[in-house]
Amino acid sequence: xxxxxxxxxxxxxxxxxxxxxxxxxxxxxxxxxxxxxxxxxxxxxxxxxxxxxxxxxxxxxxxxxxxxxxxxxxxxxxxxxxxxxxxxxxxxxxxxxxxxxxxxxxxxxxxxxxxxxxxxxxxxxxxxxxxxxxxxxxxxxxxxxxxxxxxxxxxxxxxxxxxxxxxxxxxxxxxxxxxxxxxxxxxxxxxxxxxxxxxxxxxxxxxxxxxxxxxxxxxxxxxxxxxxxxxxxxxxxxxxxxxxxxxxxxxxxxxxxxxxxxxxxxxxxxxxxxxxxxxxxxxxxxxxxxxxxxxxxxxxxxxxxxxxxxxxxxxxxxxxxxxxxxxxxxxxxxxxxxxxxxxxxxxxxxxxxxxxxxxxxxxxxxxxxxxxxxxxxxxxxxxxxxxxxxxxxxxxxxxxxxxxxxxxxxxxxxxxxxxxxxxxxxxxxxxxxxxxxxxxxxxxxxxxxxxxxxxxxxxxxxxxxxxxxxxxxxxxxxxxxxxxxxxxxxxxxxxxxxxxxxxxxxxxxxxxxxxxxxxxxxxxxxxxxxxxxxxxxxxxxxxxxxxxxxxxxxxxxxxxxxxxxxxxxxxxxxxxxxxxxxxxxxxxxxxxxxxxxxxxxxxxxxxxxxxxx
Amino acid sequence: xxxxxxxxxxxxxxxxxxxxxxxxxxxxxxxxxxxxxxxxxxxxxxxxxxxxxxxxxxxxxxxxxxxxxxxxxxxxxxxxxxxxxxxxxxxxxxxxxxxxxxxxxxxxxxxxxxxxxxxxxxxxxxxxxxxxxxxxxxxxxxxxxxxxxxxxxxxxxxxxxxxxxxxxxxxxxxxxxxxxxxxxxxxxxxxxxxxxxxxxxxxxxxxxxxxxxxxxxxxxxxxxxxxxxxxxxxxxxxxxxxxxxxxxxxxxxxxxxxxxxxxxxxxxxxxxxxxxxxxxxxxxxxxxxxxxxxxxxxxxxxxxxxxxxxxxxxxxxxxx
Numbered sequence: 001x002x003x004x005x006x007x008x009x010x011x012x013x014x015x016x017x018x019x020x021x022x023x024x025x026x027x028x029x030x031x032x033x034x035x036x037x038x039x040x041x042x043x044x045x046x047x048x049x050x051x052x053x054x055x056x057x058x059x060x061x062x063x064x065x066x067x068x069x070x071x072x073x074x075x076x077x078x079x080x081x082x083x084x085x086x087x088x089x090x091x092x093x094x095x096x097x098x099x100x101x102x103x104x105x106x107x108x109x110x111x112x113x114x115x116x117x118x119x120x121x122x123x124x125x126x127x128x129x130x131x132x133x134x135x136x137x138x139x140x141x142x143x144x145x146x147x148x149x150x151x152x153x154x155x156x157x158x159x160x161x162x163x164x165x166x167x168x169x170x171x172x173x174x175x176x177x178x179x180x181x182x183x184x185x186x187x188x189x190x191x192x193x194x195x196x197x198x199x200x201x202x203x204x205x206x207x208x209x210x211x212x213x214x215x216x217x218x219x220x221x222x223x224x225x226x227x228x229x230x231x232x233x234x235x236x237x238x239x240x241x242x243x244x245x246x247x248x249x250x251x252x253x254x255x256x257x258x259x260x261x262x263x264x265x266x267x268x269x270x271x272x273x274x275x276x277x278x279x280x281x282x283x284x285x286x287x288x289x290x291x292x293x294x295x296x297x298x299x300x301x302x303x304x305x306x307x308x309x310x311x312x313x314x315x316x317x318x319x320x321x322x323x324x325x326x327x328x329x330x331x332x333x334x335x336x337x338x339x340x341x342x343x344x345x346x347x348x349x350x351x352x353x354x355x356x357x358x359x360x361x362x363x364x365x366x367x368x369x370x371x372x373x374x375x376x377x378x379x380x381x382x383x384x385x386x387x388x389x390x391x392x393x394x395x396x397x398x399x400x401x402x403x404x405x406x407x408x409x410x411x412x413x414x415x416x417x418x419x420x421x422x423x424x425x426x427x428x429x430x431x432x433x434x435x436x437x438x439x440x441x442x443x444x445x446x447x448x449x450x451x452x453x454x455x456x457x458x459x460x461x462x463x464x465x466x467x468x469x470x471x472x473x474x475x476x477x478x479x480x481x482x483x484x485x486x487x488x489x490x491x492x493x494x495x496x497x498x499x500x501x502x503x504x505x506x507x508x509x510x511x512x513x514x515x516x517x518x519x520x521x522x523x524x525x526x527x528x529x530x531x532x533x534x535x536x537x538x539x540x541x542x543x544x545x546x547x548x549x550x551x552x553x554x555x556x557x558x559x560x561x562x563x564x565x566x567x568x569x570x571x572x573x574x575x576x577x578x579x580x581x582x583x584x585x586x587x588x589x590x591x592x593x594x595x596x597x598x599x600x601x602x603x604x605x606x607x608x609x610x611x612x613x
Numbered sequence: 614x615x616x617x618x619x620x621x622x623x624x625x626x627x628x629x630x631x632x633x634x635x636x637x638x639x640x641x642x643x644x645x646x647x648x649x650x651x652x653x654x655x656x657x658x659x660x661x662x663x664x665x666x667x668x669x670x671x672x673x674x675x676x677x678x679x680x681x682x683x684x685x686x687x688x689x690x691x692x693x694x695x696x697x698x699x700x701x702x703x704x705x706x707x708x709x710x711x712x713x714x715x716x717x718x719x720x721x722x723x724x725x726x727x728x729x730x731x732x733x734x735x736x737x738x739x740x741x742x743x744x745x746x747x748x749x750x751x752x753x754x755x756x757x758x759x760x761x762x763x764x765x766x767x768x769x770x771x772x773x774x775x776x777x778x779x780x781x782x783x784x785x786x787x788x789x790x791x792x793x794x795x796x797x798x799x800x801x802x803x804x805x806x807x808x809x810x811x812x813x814x815x816x817x818x819x820x821x822x823x824x825x826x827x828x829x830x831x832x833x834x835x836x837x838x839x840x841x842x843x844x845x846x847x848x849x850x851x852x853x854x855x856x857x858x859x860x861x862x863x864x865x866x867x868x869x870x871x872x873x874x875x876x877x878x879x880x881x882x883x884x885x886x887x888x889x890x891x892x893x894x895x896x897x898x899x900x901x902x903x904x905x906x907x908x909x910x911x912x913x914x915x916x917x918x919x920x921x922x923x924x925x926x927x928x929x930x931x932x933x
Binding site: 086242245262263264265266287288290292293294297298300301302303455456457459460461519 | 643644645646680704705708717775779780783786787788789790791874875876877878879883884890891892
């Protein structure tokens with residue numbers, strides 16, 4: 001099974017653009033059959049989960065679980081900040097889709113308190129690569145129409161159908177590495193959308209055929225927008241129009257529906273009157289977060305029940321006993337890293353140099369002093385310490401003496417003779433990048449230049465090779481697709497072997513860019529030519545390692561997989577610095593907020609778990 | 614007068630054409646394109662999204678002449694502007710640009726106009742008050758505070774106002790855009806700094822007029838200071854104030870950008886900034902054009918009103 005390395009630029013931290021990926025994994029991945037748990041949503045996700053327990057800070061506490069205690073009648077208003085959406089069409093890739101996934105729509109399964117729980121499907125059966133879902137018969141859309149297997153088929157077909165996104169400037173909802181039979185051929189226009197491996201066996205039985213068995217399928221479903229049903233009486237195949245931004249026209253099936261929407265500011269939700277279970281809140285107010293809005297001020301003025309702290313807010317909050325009591329630390333899965341850029345100059349091709357660079361960074365000091373606790377040291381871009389604690393011990397450690405020695409061995413004693421190292425960073429004032437710059441200069445004696453660029457310029461330069469005569473690293477944000485470390489390392493498709501791509505020599509990289517930027521080539525041809533180029537130029541050591549790891553994954557050979565991770569970290573092609581950790585203030589009367597840790601902004605994972613007394 | 618207006622309109626058209634050309638070149642010079650930024654931002658970089666960019670590009674190429682020589686592309690935008698058919702933007706392809714602007718512009722204009730009106734309502738009485746008590750502690754006190762107002766930027770004042778009215782008193786919302794209450798702090802933050810210069814203009818102009826012979830005559834005939842000011846001097850003293858309202862309004866329309874950001878107000882500032890940041894060419898072109906058009910028209914109107922109030926200007930304008 002392939003994993004989709006999900007690479008997003010984390011300058012997005014400041015822009016609030018985050019990414020979605022799978023979610024807190026290892027809990028349900030192995031449940032072959034779920035005996036009709038949860039007659040109603042109110043009973044589904046008990047257990048306050050181990051999901052948030054591992055970050056080891058005195059202020060870190062579990063948010064009180066709420067499950068099983070929803071009021072008989074929707075009560076209270078919950079007001080919080082979230083990334084803005086532009087469309088709420090579940091077939092379209094957009095932040096609005098993430099809003100859909102936490103309670104405007106309800107898929108087959110969803111997350112609740114960090115676990116995958118039944119949604120509209122009450123039970124399911126896995127038979128190799130075939131999944132059969134039994135749907136509940138009392139589920140209804142917000143217009144009263146029944147939610148049938150047909151509605152799911154239409155929803156998933158729309159997400160795959162390339163016609164849906166035509167003329168929208170958007171992309172289809174991301175199926176990632178969930179390989180439904182024929183999905184790629186349909187997206188590439190080679191097959192018709194009704195050939196997709198999704199069928200309604202009867203009105204309440206849905207079958208999904210995958211190309212190969214997938215241990216993480218339920219985790220991937222739970223966080224996905226593409227699995228949402230749409231009402232066949234209202235929604236058509238091949239169209240996404242502006243009805244998806246008009247609350248009066250959006251028909252959804254989750255516990256909440258959109259009441260009022262101000263596309264650029266905020267949105268109000270109200271209970272879906274036809275929802276089969278209890279609905280906890282009378283109103284939900286979602287305000288779009290922007291870096292300029294001071295969430296702490298808004299929280300203190302009681303206009304919001306939730307606020308995400310900026311690093312500079314932390315001392316003020318820690319100095320205030322009331323606020324300290326309202327503070328929760330939520331880990332995310334997104335890491336801030338640097339990665340080697342391609343260059344004519346081979347200095348960074350030397351593994352010793354890269355290891356020295358890694359060893360010269362005091363990540364703990366950066367997490368504590370620069371980030372004020374809004375980050376924890378990161379050791380591997382796709383495996384966080386909360387997923388696998390051992391990760392911190394297997395890679396190169398902070399050791400200045402050793403780093404200097406390695407530089408000397410590489411022929412650069414005290415940094416002498418080393419070319420200028422340029423750091424490409426979005427924004428002129430990235431404190432973390434500046435700290436890394438200082439550490440490299442002080443500890444290794446090399447000359448490091450900070451190249452802060454406006455977002456558009458940064459994005460444009462991201463793939464370009466370093467300027468002649470220099471070597472360079474670029475800041476990037478990375479995260480896994482599912483929160484299971486074993487799932488995050490299996491990658492055999494050359495187009496997605498990020499490490500091998502980074503390690504490519506400068507010339508081969510430029511050839512790849514020529515193919516990729518050729519506007520006359522069809523996407524399919526691009527993929528093919530790029531794959532061929534990679535196959536011919538990838539380092540054999542790297543591809544062998546990947547093949548071995550894939551084998552270890554199939555055999556569930558944990559030692560083999562750990563060996564691969566350790567090797568990967570010691571190649572030091574990337575320099576993970578910290579994993580984002582959100583300081584989130586919640587009013588004391590808010591219960592049941594459990595963070596969606598795969599998203600950078602850690603919104604609640606299921607809105608209907610939240611109560612406000 | 615008519616000749617004057619026609620000539621001014623002629624200049625405006627030339628200036629607007631030059632502006633669209635400059636905007637077009639600057640915009641094309643900025644690195645990155647909407648597609649690359651959009652793809653990167655949404656994490657689609659490596660998601661293997663096939664056919665996405667090709668399809669969209671093809672549609673856009675036809676609509677916006679992308680990939681053709683620059684003059685064709687520029688003509689595409691210019692034609693839209695000339696025929697007042699602005700089309701749709703890259704970011705919101707389902708929504709006409711005009712309807713985006715129709716939503717955003719009144720918000721910005723509303724804030725700007727309310728701020729100016731509030732500024733005038735404060736400045737005129739303060740100016741009169743200071744002029745009537747010229748060279749007393751009351752005069753110096755009023756002028757000191759207006760000086761203070763001028764020196765504090767709107768965004769600093771905004772934070773201070775939020776602290777007082779939202780954090781301590783809990784009277785007003787600190788951000789967002791829901792009802793009239795949301796207007797209060799942004800408008801105050803923009804109006805108060807303006808009162809500094811406006812009240813000083815008012816005071817100086819009054820004092821100047823009070824020293825003129827016609828004012829002395831009124832007093833000599835037994836008129837009170839109050840009579841002189843309200844019946845005779847005030848109208849004449851308003852003329853300089855009107856001259857500075859025009860530039861103030863223009864500045865204000867730009868000045869709301871920062872305030873809109875701070876308070877999460879969905880006005881022109883937000884729209885424009887998003888457009889520039891994501892290289893949404895059609896939206897950049899159209900919003901820059903309309904913004905400038907509004908500012909130019911405002912300035913023209915102020916000049917015409919000025920002329921109406923002062924016949925000398927009217928005459929010299931015509932003889933120009």
